[in-house]
Amino acid sequence: MRRACGSRIATWAGRRPGWRRAGVLAAVLALAAAWAIPAVAEDGHALWLRYQPLAEPARGSAAPVTALVAAAATPIQAVARQELLRGLGGLLGTAPPLADAVARPGALVVGTPESVPALARLRPALEGLGREGYLIRSLEIDGHPATAIVANQDIGALYGAFHYLRLLQTGAPVDALDLRSAPKLQLRVLNHWDNLDRHVERGYAGQSIWDWHRLPGWIEPRYTDYARANASIGINGTVLNNVNANALVLTPMYLEKVAALAEVFRPWGIRVYLSARFSAPVEIGGLATADPLDPAVRRWWRAKADQIYARIPDFGGFLVKANSEGQPGPQDYGRSHADGANMLAEALAPHEGVVMWRAFVYSDEEPDDRAKQAYTEFVPHDGEFADNVLVQVKNGAIDFQPREPFHPLFGAMPQTPLMMEFQITKEYLGFATHLVYLGPMWEEVLRADTHAEGEGSTVAKVIDGSLHGQRPTGIAGVANIGSDRNWSGSHFDQANWYAYGRLAWDPHASAREIAADWVRMTFSRDPAVVEPVVDMMMASHQAVVDYMTPLGLHHLMGRGHHYGPGPWVEGGPRADWTSVYFHRASRDGIGFDRTATGSDAVSQYAPPVARQFGDLERVPEDFLLWFHHVPWDYRTRSGRPLWDELVHRYDRGVAAVREMRATWDGLEGRIDPERHAQVAAFLAIQEQEAQWWRDASIAYFQTFAQRPLPDGHAPPPQPLEHYQALEFPHAPGDGR
Numbered sequence: 100m101r102r103a104c105g106s107r108i109a110t111w112a113g114r115r116p117g118w119r120r121a122g123v124l125a126a127v128l129a130l131a132a133a134w135a136i137p138a139v140a141e142d143g144h145a146l147w148l149r150y151q152p153l154a155e156p157a158r159g160s161a162a163p164v165t166a167l168v169a170a171a172a173t174p175i176q177a178v179a180r181q182e183l184l185r186g187l188g189g190l191l192g193t194a195p196p197l198a199d200a201v202a203r204p205g206a207l208v209v210g211t212p213e214s215v216p217a218l219a220r221l222r223p224a225l226e227g228l229g230r231e232g233y234l235i236r237s238l239e240i241d242g243h244p245a246t247a248i249v250a251n252q253d254i255g256a257l258y259g260a261f262h263y264l265r266l267l268q269t270g271a272p273v274d275a276l277d278l279r280s281a282p283k284l285q286l287r288v289l290n291h292w293d294n295l296d297r298h299v300e301r302g303y304a305g306q307s308i309w310d311w312h313r314l315p316g317w318i319e320p321r322y323t324d325y326a327r328a329n330a331s332i333g334i335n336g337t338v339l340n341n342v343n344a345n346a347l348v349l350t351p352m353y354l355e356k357v358a359a360l361a362e363v364f365r366p367w368g369i370r371v372y373l374s375a376r377f378s379a380p381v382e383i384g385g386l387a388t389a390d391p392l393d394p395a396v397r398r399w400w401r402a403k404a405d406q407i408y409a410r411i412p413d414f415g416g417f418l419v420k421a422n423s424e425g426q427p428g429p430q431d432y433g434r435s436h437a438d439g440a441n442m443l444a445e446a447l448a449p450h451e452g453v454v455m456w457r458a459f460v461y462s463d464e465e466p467d468d469r470a471k472q473a474y475t476e477f478v479p480h481d482g483e484f485a486d487n488v489l490v491q492v493k494n495g496a497i498d499f500q501p502r503e504p505f506h507p508l509f510g511a512m513p514q515t516p517l518m519m520e521f522q523i524t525k526e527y528l529g530f531a532t533h534l535v536y537l538g539p540m541w542e543e544v545l546r547a548d549t550h551a552e553g554e555g556s557t558v559a560k561v562i563d564g565s566l567h568g569q570r571p572t573g574i575a576g577v578a579n580i581g582s583d584r585n586w587s588g589s590h591f592d593q594a595n596w597y598a599y600g601r602l603a604w605d606p607h608a609s610a611r612e613i614a615a616d617w618v619r620m621t622f623s624r625d626p627a628v629v630e631p632v633v634d635m636m637m638a639s640h641q642a643v644v645d646y647m648t649p650l651g652l653h654h655l656m657g658r659g660h661h662y663g664p665g666p667w668v669e670g671g672p673r674a675d676w677t678s679v680y681f682h683r684a685s686r687d688g689i690g691f692d693r694t695a696t697g698s699d700a701v702s703q704y705a706p707p708v709a710r711q712f713g714d715l716e717r718v719p720e721d722f723l724l725w726f727h728h729v730p731w732d733y734r735t736r737s738g739r740p741l742w743d744e745l746v747h748r749y750d751r752g753v754a755a756v757r758e759m760r761a762t763w764d765g766l767e768g769r770i771d772p773e774r775h776a777q778v779a780a781f782l783a784i785q786e787q788e789a790q791w792w793r794d795a796s797i798a799y800f801q802t803f804a805q806r807p808l809p810d811g812h813a814p815p816p817q818p819l820e821h822y823q824a825l826e827f828p829h830a831p832g833d834g835r
């Protein structure tokens with residue numbers, strides 16, 4: 100069914116633009132009709148947009164929608180109306196009839212003051228909601244009680260429609276609504292680390308969903324499903340290709356393919372962006388240099404931008420990884436990051452495009468502490484970046500570790516828009532088989548206090564521009580999406596995609612509430628499911644930290660593929676790619692001294708934070724070994740010596756996974772068997788691997804600690820050499 104529908108939109112390449120638009124609209128409507136057919140198998144493909152019939156009593160609390168008043172004159176209006184028909188049809192049993200006016204009680208009226216004249220009187224209430232915000236209100240129209248979803252622009256109404264459907268899906272009351280919502284961040288973007296050969300770097304959900312070879316002739320129906328899922332959580336941009344970029348994506352042949360995707364995404368409010376390889380002028384442009392100050396190079400990029408915008412008028416801009424891990428960049432020519440970013444910004448500015456310039460940099464000359472390098476390289480350039488440049492900063496200073504203190508750049512560049520970069524794909528968190536809900540980890544970082552402007556200067560306020568007033572604002576999430584039927588490699592990894600979108604819309608939102616919504620939409624509204632599953636999700640992040648890298652340890656994974664424990668990793672091309680560089684274990688103790696007596700990375704934080712992190716007595720214990728080198732018999736806050744505390748935490752992590760399994764087993768019969776069985780099997784893998792992490796780490800660190808395990812803690816079943824000898828030549832997602 101889906102394939103047949105999809106084939107109708109497969110023929111648009113080569114048509115004239117007017118035809119193309121009409122073709123897209125028809126395709127969108129055809130696909131939308133196909134969605135009305137319920138999924139047969141519980142394979143997770145429907146994500147959180149399942150629209151299963153509401154069971155009593157939740158259904159009773161939902162005011163019946165007697166009619167839908169909504170225009171469909173533009174592509175965005177059409178998809179919004181279709182989504183409501185589909186959603187209401189699924190949830191309420193039958194889709195309401197379409198009407199032109201509110202002729203009886205119970206109508207749902209959706210649009211802008213222009214698209215639906217009955218909404219015009221709400222115009223004053225729309226002030227301050229911007230392009231993407233919306234109101235959802237219970238009110239009277241023409242003497243009849245009705246519900247209005249109203250926005251300044253079509254896209255706001257689409258977001259409002261999804262919000263209204265979410266209220267129904269989660270069983271929230273909808274009879275006395277007065278909701279106002281607008282995104283706190285402007286650019287809410289996914290970063291795909293997808294290569295043109297469909298390998299996904301750090302991807303654990305199959306191949307890339309972009310079928311480059313068959314684009315633009317074949318438009319997978321999945322592209323629309325993808326856009327729809329993203330729009331449902333407010334994501335409004337996507338970078339299609341890996342930051343370790345191939346310049347070919349900027350050639351006309353690929354730009355045709357990119358344009359075809361952009362056309363599918365447009366009705367859903369999603370713009371496409373590309374990762375730009377800095378050396379592209381040499382590699383595909385035939386120039387002798389990519390020096391950003393060279394006039395020919397600048398001309399080349401301007402012409403390239405013009406060429407892109409001729410095909411994709413709403414192209415978002417470029418994401419750039421420069422002078423990092425061997426990627427080319429302005430420093431190859433003795434120029435700064437600002438020189439490089441501003442050159443691209445100049446090419447994009449006439450088209451209102453932006454440059455997202457990554458701060459994940461470390462040079463070939465090893466610094467004294469890799470954690471310090473981004474700050475050292477970027478802070479001196481604060482104020483030098485063009486207006487359409489955002490500097491994109493990972494949440495922590497090393498690299499998406501299970502837990503990192505917030506990146507010291509947040510709050511330290513008051514004149515530069517800083518974007519947050521989160522990693523949704525779980526490169527360092529057990530790939531797709533470990534159940535780890537990332538909401539609490541992201542919330543912890545967003546709520547961290549930088550003290551940049553005194554107390555309360557949270558990271559969320561830095562990125563939403565409320566602290567220093569920067570514009571534009573944005574956030575990026577490294578996608579966990581692939582060709583797997585369930586999109587993310589596991590059912591629970593869908594929650595991380597979902598939570599990312601919700602936090603991108605509102606970085607002050609609650610991870611627990613987001614999890615509860617997701618569970619209700621994805622599995623069940625039954626409190627006997629929601630409560631235990633949400634508790635399990637909320638505890639899952641601390642669990643993985645405990646069984647992988649407790650007490651602030653970091654970067655201890657297997658070399659290259661990053662699968663499993665590798666605390667013994669040493670040697671190789673550079674010290675700061677090894678584990679021993681980061682844990683610094685020896686007979687006298689363990690941990691990286693980042694205080695004034697060590698690398699002094701603490702001094703990159705605002706003084707109150709630096710004082711706290713630098714003080715052994717006050718540092719949060721979760722970051723103890725991140726900032727301090729501590730003797731094995733150091734007394735931790737539990738009263739246990741450090742070695743005993745480490746062992747205790749490893750075991751606590753494994754026990755937490757065991758508990759997750761018991762919780763999940765207890766839900767058998769309340770969750771459909773297909774999804775229940777896969778989650779149960781993955782939890783069994785997770786328990787084995789948690790035990791493996793614990794055993795291997797204890798076996799290794801014990802060679803330094805030279806102490807017995809505390810009472811009640813079993814020794815690792817195998818000698819250290821066993822764990823060290825394990826090899827995984829075909830582990831997924833490696834960097835190439």
Ligand code: GCW
Pocket residue numbers: 292300301342343420424459498499526834
């Ligand atoms: O986490 C590391 C990954 C690389 C990645 C790099 C980056 C895309 O191991 O695979 O490269 O970060 O963020 O650039």
